[in-house]
Amino acid sequence: MARKIGSRYTANQILGRGSAGTVWLGEGPEGPVAIKLLREDLASDQELVGRFVQERTALLGLDHPNVVSVRDLVVDGNDLALVMDLVRGTDLRTRLDRERRLAPAAAVAIVADVADGLAAAHAAGVVHRDVKPENVLLDMQGPLGPGGSHPALLTDFGVAKLIDSPRRTRATKIIGTPDYLAPEIVEGLPPRAAVDIYALATVLYELLAGFTPFGGGHPGAVLRRHVTETVVPLPGIPDELWQLLVQCLAKAPASRLRASELGARLRELLPLVAGMPPLDVDEPDTEPTEESETTAGEAAAPVRERVRRGAVPLVPGAKPADSNRDTHTSMRVPAPDELAGGARGTARVPRAAGAPRPGSARHRAVTRRRRVVLGTAAAVLVAAAGVGTWLATSGDDAGATPQDSKHSAPASP
Structure with a gap:
C-alpha cells in the first residue's frame, strides 16, 4: 500500500526491514528512489530528530x-526518513550467501571501491561506524571489474550516529554490529575514522575466508576477541595482501592505514591476485555447542546454527528479510578484568577441509570419543592381563592338594 513521505515522495513497496527501520521503493520528483523510514520510536525522540537535522548538510554533501x-x-x-539513490543490483551479503567466499581479485576490487567511498566520507568529516557486507551494494548495471x-x-551513512544518542545509550553500552567492531569501541573510546578501516578489513577477511x-x-565473547586475540593467517593468499590485512586489523587505531591509502594499496595488489581461485578453507563449525562463551557475570546461552540471511537491500525486487548481524545492537561494554581474561583460543582458525575447529563442539566430541576408545582399550588390556594371571594361577593350583594350596614352599625332592 502506497504512503506519502513528506510532500515530495511516495513509498510504494517494502524492499526490506532492518533494526533501524524499513526500506521502501519510492518515487520522487526525479524518479525512483530508496526511502529508509526509521522506526516510530526513533522518530518520536526529539533529541534524535534534532541530531538528524544537524547531520543533514554533511550527509547531503557526500x-x-x-x-x-x-x-x-x-x-x-511521525515520519523520519532518508531518501537515497536506488541501486539496481544486490547487496554484498546476498552474494556471500550465494558463493560462500569470493575469488581474491573480486574481494580486493570490491573492498577497494568501498575504501574510496570511505575516503570521501572521512574527508567530509563523516564516520560510517557500521561497515559490513549488508551495507555494501553491488551495482549490477555497472561495468564488470x-x-x-x-x-x-x-550505504547507510549516518544511521549509527543518529541512533547512538546520549539519551538512548550510556557509556556502559556499545552500539554496533559485533563481528565488525574495532577494539577501541569495545574499550569505550569514541569512534574515529579508523574504526571504519578495521571494519572494512574485517569484511575483506570475510570475503576471502567465508x-x-x-x-x-556469544556477543561478549566476540567483543573480547577483538581486544585480546591476534588475527589468524589465511593460507593461500600473497604475503603482501596478508600484511595489508594485518595492518588494518591492528589493535592500535594509529597503526591502521587511512581509507585513501587502503584503496590505493589494494588496487596495486590486483595484478598479484588476478586469476586466483577462492581460498580452500573450512568455515567455522555451525552445529549447536554445549554452551556459549560468556563474559563474566553473564549466563551461558546455547549457540545454534548461524544462518546468514539477506540484508535490507536498497534494490528493487528483493524479498524482505532481516539480517542476523543486527545493526545497532546494544551490548554491555566488558569490564577490564573480563577483557584481560583472553578468549581462551576460540578465534576462528582456518584449517584443513573436514577438520574440526579447535574448541568447537565437534572437536570436543571427537576428543571425548578418542578418550572413551583409549579408556576402553586400556580397560580391556587390564582385564586381559588379569584373566591371564588368573588362568596361570589356576593352572598351577589344579593338581595341588588343599594343604599344598595353603603352603607355598616347594616339595622336597
Whole structure:
C-alpha cells in the first residue's frame, strides 16, 4: 500500500526491514528512489530528530561514485526518513550467501571501491561506524571489474550516529554490529575514522575466508576477541595482501592505514591476485555447542546454527528479510578484568577441509570419543592381563592338594 513521505515522495513497496527501520521503493520528483523510514520510536525522540537535522548538510554533501547518495532527509510528523539513490543490483551479503567466499581479485576490487567511498566520507568529516557486507551494494548495471566484480557502493551513512544518542545509550553500552567492531569501541573510546578501516578489513577477511576473524558465539565473547586475540593467517593468499590485512586489523587505531591509502594499496595488489581461485578453507563449525562463551557475570546461552540471511537491500525486487548481524545492537561494554581474561583460543582458525575447529563442539566430541576408545582399550588390556594371571594361577593350583594350596614352599625332592 502506497504512503506519502513528506510532500515530495511516495513509498510504494517494502524492499526490506532492518533494526533501524524499513526500506521502501519510492518515487520522487526525479524518479525512483530508496526511502529508509526509521522506526516510530526513533522518530518520536526529539533529541534524535534534532541530531538528524544537524547531520543533514554533511550527509547531503557526500557525493562519490562509491557512496549511495542521500538525496533528502524528511522530518514530517511521525515520519523520519532518508531518501537515497536506488541501486539496481544486490547487496554484498546476498552474494556471500550465494558463493560462500569470493575469488581474491573480486574481494580486493570490491573492498577497494568501498575504501574510496570511505575516503570521501572521512574527508567530509563523516564516520560510517557500521561497515559490513549488508551495507555494501553491488551495482549490477555497472561495468564488470576484476574477478567479475560489480561496482560497490557503501550505504547507510549516518544511521549509527543518529541512533547512538546520549539519551538512548550510556557509556556502559556499545552500539554496533559485533563481528565488525574495532577494539577501541569495545574499550569505550569514541569512534574515529579508523574504526571504519578495521571494519572494512574485517569484511575483506570475510570475503576471502567465508567467515569473520573474531566472530561466532556469544556477543561478549566476540567483543573480547577483538581486544585480546591476534588475527589468524589465511593460507593461500600473497604475503603482501596478508600484511595489508594485518595492518588494518591492528589493535592500535594509529597503526591502521587511512581509507585513501587502503584503496590505493589494494588496487596495486590486483595484478598479484588476478586469476586466483577462492581460498580452500573450512568455515567455522555451525552445529549447536554445549554452551556459549560468556563474559563474566553473564549466563551461558546455547549457540545454534548461524544462518546468514539477506540484508535490507536498497534494490528493487528483493524479498524482505532481516539480517542476523543486527545493526545497532546494544551490548554491555566488558569490564577490564573480563577483557584481560583472553578468549581462551576460540578465534576462528582456518584449517584443513573436514577438520574440526579447535574448541568447537565437534572437536570436543571427537576428543571425548578418542578418550572413551583409549579408556576402553586400556580397560580391556587390564582385564586381559588379569584373566591371564588368573588362568596361570589356576593352572598351577589344579593338581595341588588343599594343604599344598595353603603352603607355598616347594616339595622336597
